[in-house]
Amino acid sequence: MSAIAVEPPVLDGGLPLLGHLTSFFRDPVALLRGGYEKLGPIYSFRMGGRKMVVMLGPENNRFVFQETDKLLSVRESMPFFHKMFSDDFYLFAEMDEYLRQRAVIMPRFKASAMKNYVPVMAHEAEGLVAELGDSGEFDLIPTLGPVVMDIAAHAFMGSDFKQKLGHQFFDLFRDFSGGMEFVLPLWLPTKKMRRSQAAKRKLHRILGEWIAERRARPLDPPDFFQDMVAATYPDGTPIPDELIINLILLLVWAGHETTAGQVSWALIDILQNADYRRTLREEVDHLLGAPGQGMTWEQAIAMQKMDLTLRETERLHPVAFTMIRKAAADFEHDGYRVHKGDWVLLAPSVSHRMAEVFAHPDSYDPQRFDTERSDAKMESSSLIGFGGGVHRCAGVNFARMEMKVLLAILLQHYDMELIDTPRPIAGAGTYWPAQPCRVRYARRRGDVSRAPADMAAMAAAAGCPAHQKEGND
Template identity: 70%
Template sequence: MATATLPPLEGGAPFIGHLAQFFRDPVAVLKQGYRTKGKLFSFKIMGRRMNVMLGPENNKFFFEETDKLLSIRESMPFFLKMFSPDFYSFAESEEYLRQRAIIMPRFKAASMKQYVSIMAEESLNLVNQLGDEGEFDLIPTLGPVVMDIAAHSFMGREFHEKLGHEFFDLFRDFSGGLEFVLPLWLPTGKQIRSQRAKRKLHAILQGWIDKRRAEPLEEPDFFQTLIETTYPDGSPVPDEIIRHLILLLVWAGHETTAGQVSWALADLLQNPDYLAVIRGELASVMGGSDGHDLSWEQAVAMQKMDLALRETERLHPVAYMLSRKANADIERDGYRIRKGDFVLLAPAVTHRLDETFTDPDRYNPERFNAEREDAQIQSNSLVGFGGGMHRCAGVNFARMEMKILLAVLLQHYDMQLLDEVRPIAGASTYWPAQPCRVHYRKRERGNAAGANVAALAKAAGCPAHG
């Protein structure tokens, strides 16, 4: 039995370890570990050993051993506080599978088709708000659209129109409960606001559950179907579980998708050659359409857009780190991980290993093109949405809404970045930092696929980005 722990990262302070560095820039700590120690290393935070595993083979182990040697429940106590100890990934395995079975059918192709028109409608609402020319900041502008799509898709049009903005404001406070570094018993302003928002959100959702039961829709939508669903044994799904499922779907979608679609647009605007490829695809798939009549078939046909989204997920995974806790002593490549230690994956680092991806820091969506002989597609190499049994249930929904939102914006506008794009500082969701402004101008119908970026840059008063 191996006795040596994973190679420890140098530096750190007594007792707090690498807390200060991690709190300031967690990805820098993870990159330093890889540069100096390799694909297996450890560091400490407040006396807790963090064991980091990098690379597809370690990703596979991590996902296969979740709910076995590795516990997801014990690794994210903030989740238990935001939701419930008996809810979804944090319930016992059998109960988790029962709850997952409730929502998985809603994300299959037959159900997904009904969301396309909603995604297009909310994207066009943004176009109407923006007008013909101006500036917008990525996250503050695209984040609310992602929330609007979620509220409209999961809760219905009436809920979205009556409570959309109140719901969004409460949800931002609720999301502040995500805390990996500081103890949850600290009465921080974020934690107090998160718990207050949680109570209000549950009250709002219960009111709408009661309303829908009293006045069901003739043509059931996502929400109506969810509250009428039963477990396989015929028993009803408790209202508390329904409320938590809605909050989980909106929370996971907003935290990941808002950041991912913002990075995706920034990546395209910084890579005009591939932007021209995307515009050519949109011209072929959508013609001169502005998106009002966008169909499921058209969205599926946007294959180059799909490649671009996967490359952005690789370069800028919003979930830059995934965590579990060891349920028992684990031996890995001659090292020992002790029971109770944390085990971490780092997509932000593992997605850029040159042994997995050629020229890993270069933006190259075609690396995921399965039709090419040099395609770089390896199992467990792209894990921005997790993997295994606990892979994000709404990943296909997220990719579809990102496709449609980007397609609508690119059909309507020529755009130019005004600020340097960099990740947000600190141990928060890895979004682009503010400000990250975009100058936009309405495209003329029939505009060529290659927009006049230089002219737009001149009008915006900034140099074109390469």
């Protein structure tokens, strides 16, 4: 080790033995932001017996993502993953096996595959509109959370599966997600751990039966689930049923934990910013025309203004507000020593609001991500709400697309306003809006005879096929 390297500065104010454990669980973002304001982009604090080294900003984000599975271990940073899934699954598998498993999933989220998901997303969003009716109130998470789950169930397991289970699938997943525990020993038989394991057993039984059903009566043409049942590794080896089940559970679990919260925050941001809401509505009305005409993939990806608002919401309200790795060896970074066994923590919730990275960081400005604007902020690793590096969220394109579709259809049908003052859920759990966060809505009474945009003409005017803009985001 270099003689000039020093220990990261230590955040003061911790309690004996506990360190900043109670402060972190009371308000983790305030603790992390306070540390940054006092000590800068690299500092440390203690949570019980753990030393946490905080690294903030694009350069540190990039370093952590590059060194994951090298100097830094993602496997040891998420002990709950063992209980929720299995010891040799995905992030916990050896690198060669992890890449084999990831190769099974990634083709399902390419642009060519995404075309099949947009009608599913639009169908479920229109189903929500039918349930809501002409006017009333709804609470964001209890309303949008099940829709996100319905989209996942419909897209990944098929419409017949979704119709069979209904919202029971959502309830099972809420119990299953209770196993996401960072601090308490996982062997403690707490109520939420028992419920998580019971939900896991039931989900495995249900999906196992569904695999058997699809093998006995294959769906033609195949959907996502049928493709998974028939899938093989790149070398042609059959995929075990347990892996198929875990991959499906991972996709639905990860998508639900992030997307339900992210789409709720996005709607909050839209309703709190009238000028940009008008911009979005103009885009939606132009592209989609009158309600009830469906939505195509080309229309969805053409909603560039909606893309910008989703990125700005990801910046302001990252649901994955921290990301943790564990040092697998001693190393130096930016003049500081990190020891084997230290926990390294990224905080999108703080990095996304650093004034040296984003101008006016607390202001809502979706246009900051517009590449046609001279000061657009597109620096690599500056926006990390969906992770980065080899472990970046596999379903990020799916998540962004379903949020676009759901928000566009709500804006197309309704005038809306917030009833409650939004605030994040207190504590260190999923960074969703706290309940209640209600929206009052009423059916729009404007022109209902609008025709949708001519997507072929728009693509020709742009000089390229419309779908090329989505690419491999």
